[in-house]
Amino acid sequence: MPRIFHHNLRDYSGKAARADTFCNGYRHVANSFPDSVVVAGFTEVLTTRARTRLCGMAQALDAGLSRLVVIEVGQNVGGKRRGRVEYIGIAWNPLEVEVARAGFAVRHAVMRFGVCVDMKSVERRTEEIDDVRVSVITNKDRSNTIADHRGLAYIVGEFLGRKFLFGFMHNVYGTGVRTLDFAMVTPMAEAVRREAVKKLGDPSYATAEIIIGGDFNIEPHPPTTERGDRLMLYPRAATDRFGYVNTTRVHPYDYFLVNNPNIISNCVDAYTYTRAEPHTERLAASDHAAIILDYVLTKRPRI
Numbered sequence: 497m498p499r500i501f502h503h504n505l506r507d508y509s510g511k512a513a514r515a516d517t518f519c520n521g522y523r524h525v526a527n528s529f530p531d532s533v534v535v536a537g538f539t540e541v542l543t544t545r546a547r548t549r550l551c552g553m554a555q556a557l558d559a560g561l562s563r564l565v566v567i568e569v570g571q572n573v574g575g576k577r578r579g580r581v582e583y584i585g586i587a588w589n590p591l592e593v594e595v596a597r598a599g600f601a602v603r604h605a606v607m608r609f610g611v612c613v614d615m616k617s618v619e620r621r622t623e624e625i626d627d628v629r630v631s632v633i634t635n636k637d638r639s640n641t642i643a644d645h646r647g648l649a650y651i652v653g654e655f656l657g658r659k660f661l662f663g664f665m666h667n668v669y670g671t672g673v674r675t676l677d678f679a680m681v682t683p684m685a686e687a688v689r690r691e692a693v694k695k696l697g698d699p700s701y702a703t704a705e706i707i708i709g710g711d712f713n714i715e716p717h718p719p720t721t722e723r724g725d726r727l728m729l730y731p732r733a734a735t736d737r738f739g740y741v742n743t744t745r746v747h748p749y750d751y752f753l754v755n756n757p758n759i760i761s762n763c764v765d766a767y768t769y770t771r772a773e774p775h776t777e778r779l780a781a782s783d784h785a786a787i788i789l790d791y792v793l794t795k796r797p798r799i
Contacts, residue, residue: 497792498532498791499531499790499791500662500752500789500791501787501788501789502537502538502710502786503537503538503539503770503787504711504783505538505539505541506540506782507542508540508549508782509543509545510543510545510547510548510549514781515552515553518770518782519552520556521769522553524770525767525786525788529788531790532558533558533561533589534593535586535587535593537586537709538550538553538584538586539664539665539666541582541585542580542583544632546583548626550585554585557587558589561587562590562628562629563588563589563590563628564630565585565630565633566584566630566632567583567585567586567632567649568582568634569582569602569649569666570668584600584664584665584666586598586649586650586651586664587628588662593654593662594655596652596653597653597691597695598633599633599650599691600648601647601648601691602648603647603677603680603683620634646666646667648664648665648685648688650688652688659692659700660704660706660707661689661692663685663688663710665711667710667712667713668713674714678713678719679719681708681712682719682720682728685706685727689701689702705754706753706756707754707789707791708753709753709787709789711749711750712749716740716751727755729755730757732751732759732763732789734751742785743766743768743771743784743785744785750766751787756793759789759792759793760790763790764788764789764790765788766785767786767787768785770782770784770786
């Protein structure tokens with residue numbers, strides 16, 4: 497079965513020692529199951545210089561992850577993280593996922609709707625690093641975004657013969673409004689669909705299936721209430737007999753949002769050995785467990 501992976505790397509700036517720790521953890525994850533990871537998201541990356549390490553980390557997780565895009569998604573203008581710009585890395589297997597477009601969506605600076613950042617306002621460059629093709633997308637115009645924000649990094653394309661949107665997000669924590677930014681995941685996903693229809697000239701992207709992984713800094717629940725004209729996203733989180741599994745030491749903040757209710761509810765695993773424990777060196781790893789979604793349906797989709 498195909499799998500989708502997410503891990504919050506906690507303030508990762510590309511240091512080799514931490515990359516080695518991540519790679520060891522990811523090899524452990526890869527040895528835990530026989531199936532391939534087709535898409536992987538790495539959140540809370542602090543510099544594009546980390547792209548070389550991200551390539552190695554993706555390859556440690558699954559050798560088929562030979563494409564990577566590093567996307568600017570947020571900034572801080574106040575508090576102890578003032579001036580910080582944040583990125584998300586998305587890796588994928590091109591034999592499994594045919595990507596047609598990559599980018600990011602944000603919450604509008606004034607209105608409460610999602611907007612896709614125009615590719616004309618970004619700087620994009622591509623290179624080869626150890627047999628992995630890498631693209632970097634950075635924002636040159638932040639005029640339409642709020643001061644403290646985290647956007648949705650995404651790739652759209654074909655997977656399993658259908659249109660898909662794979663996205664990743666690191667929600668604000670110490671600054672901004674967590675609940676509002678979480679609620680904006682739905683309109684941002686809708687904006688990505690509309691942009692894909694417009695830019696790719698393919699109306700089938702209007703109903704693209706959506707899988708969004710992230711550290712949402714909020715316990716699992718749908719980002720919007722159910723309404724007939726609104727896209728619904730359903731949380732899929734790691735569980736045990738006691739309820740949600742904590743992905744940090746005290747909270748179940750890492751999970752997936754999906755629009756297909758047929759994805760089975762117990763489809764997510766949390767790998768706590770990718771998380772630093774209290775007795776370990778603080779900078780050795782992340783303070784989050786990695787999560788993996790098994791793409792298993794309770795019934796086959798209509799084609």
